[in-house]
Amino acid sequence: MNNDSRLYLITPPQLPDLRAFCDDFTAALDAGDVACIQLRLKAGDGSAVTDDDVLYAAEAIMPIAQEREVAFIINDRPDLALKTGADGVHVGQSDASCKKARAVLGDDATVGVTCHESKHFALVAGEDGADYVAFGAFFPTTTKETEFKAEIGLLEWWSYATTLPSVAIGGITPENCRPIVRAGADFLAVSGAVWNHPEGPGAAIKAFEMSISEA
Numbered sequence: 001m002n003n004d005s006r007l008y009l010i011t012p013p014q015l016p017d018l019r020a021f022c023d024d025f026t027a028a029l030d031a032g033d034v035a036c037i038q039l040r041l042k043a044g045d046g047s048a049v050t051d052d053d054v055l056y057a058a059e060a061i062m063p064i065a066q067e068r069e070v071a072f073i074i075n076d077r078p079d080l081a082l083k084t085g086a087d088g089v090h091v092g093q094s095d096a097s098c099k100k101a102r103a104v105l106g107d108d109a110t111v112g113v114t115c116h117e118s119k120h121f122a123l124v125a126g127e128d129g130a131d132y133v134a135f136g137a138f139f140p141t142t143t144k145e146t147e148f149k150a151e152i153g154l155l156e157w158w159s160y161a162t163t164l165p166s167v168a169i170g171g172i173t174p175e176n177c178r179p180i181v182r183a184g185a186d187f188l189a190v191s192g193a194v195w196n197h198p199e200g201p202g203a204a205i206k207a208f209e210m211s212i213s214e215a
């Protein structure tokens with residue numbers, strides 16, 4: 001049995017009311033254990049937002065995270081991670097490479113890499129110095145249009161075969177996360193299930209903690 005999975009929060013793709021989001025984020029962190037938050041902003045069509053949008057949101061969100069020793073990760077952009085003083089960056093297969101991100105941010109930063117459902121991508125990311133590999137999508141999600149579907153067996157294999165931390169992502173909820181926890185995922189990356197929880201983000205964090213501990 002594995003119940004060591006920790007929560008990795010991902011912001012909603014748009015933050016029209018940043019102050020309200022900061023209140024939700026604070027409530028989430030006050031409710032239980034969260035390892036990190038990824039600032040992931042996208043325009044409505046999934047394209048990139050402006051640098052200023054990212055910098056403005058980072059200025060509000062990062063101190064809330066770092067005051068509570070929650071790592072602050074920026075999606076897609078090593079240069080903006082450096083500029084903001086973020087703890088790290090998450091890059092996908094079409095973003096800057098892991099090696100480039102490492103060169104920009106240095107050895108102390110966290111660099112995570114999207115690996116979809118691919119052992120090969122994950123092994124390459126490990127060789128290139130990634131701090132974690134992300135597999136997904138495990139479940140249907142409305143947060144992003146996903147092309148890839150990952151199976152629980154991949155997480156089992158990865159945790160058996162390697163020591164590099166894994167992140168599971170895609171439609172994960174307190175109700176469906178137990179097999180992922182049991183399969184050895186080190187982190188559960190979650191967005192909609194936290195920010196859209198009917199009883200608020202704090203209740204979502206508590207529900208995840210309950211499911212993780214019972215898995």
Ligand SMILES: Cc1ncc(COP(=O)(O)OP(=O)(O)O)c(N)n1
Pocket residue numbers: 038040075076090091092093094095112113114134135136144167169189
């Ligand atoms: C933890 C984590 N895993 C996967 C992703 C997806 O990254 P990517 O494939 O680059 O897609 P976008 O998020 O940029 O749309 C992620 N962001 N975080």
Ligand SMILES: Cc1nc(C(=O)O)sc1CCOP(=O)(O)O
Pocket residue numbers: 010040114116135136137138140141142143144146148169170171172189190191192193
């Ligand atoms: C950002 C992202 N990447 C995915 C992938 O499969 O690579 S799924 C996804 C969305 C995660 O949000 P939610 O928890 O609301 O499904």
Ligand SMILES: [Mg+2]
Pocket residue numbers: 075076090091092095
């Ligand atoms: Mg990306």
